[in-house]
Amino acid sequence: MLADKALQEELNKFAKYVIQQSRSNLSKSDKNDTKALYNSLGYDIELTTKGAELGFSMEQYGEFQDKGVRGKSSSAKAPNSPFRFGSGTGRKGGLTEAMQSYVKRRRIQFKDRKTGRFLSYQSTAFLIARSIYQKGIKPSLFFTKPFVAAFKRLPDDLIEAYSIGLEKDLIKLTKR
DSSP states (O other), X not given: OHHHXXXXXXXXXXXXXXXXXHHHHHHHTTOOSSSHHHHXXXXXXXXXXXXXXXXXXXXXXXXXXXXXXXXXXXOSSOTTOXXXXXXXXXXXXXXXXXXXXXXXXXXXXXXXXTTOOBOOHHHHHHHHHHHHHHHEEOOOOTTHXXXXXXXXXXXXXXXXXXXXXXXXXXXXXXXX
């Protein structure tokens, strides 16, 4: 039916806009280091008997980037986040491993205050990981902001698209 197609087209526009803006936000905020999160952003529309279902997908850590993570000793960076370091649900040493590959990729090395020599990548990664673990990760809202902005105008667009589709269906039926 045309009404279902109009609904699907409108949801398609909505999802494409959210993905495009989310990718743009990732790039602008310098959170697009390996492009893994950028490339993983996607959506799926499924027509059902009751209407349509729209689902978004992304790498698991994308949710942490979007909503932030409270630290073990301080929740100042992400006070409203549902996630927290030190809850016992994450993998042990995962943050340090990720930081090691990050500092090597970005070629980040701290200096020892006493000797003036550069620390190893491993030591630098440990210091950064410990700081993140204790203080948390600030929410970037790279996905939430475009979703909320697009959702505010979605109902009007859906009603208009669905009513046009229904109108065309009725015209087709009356011509028979």
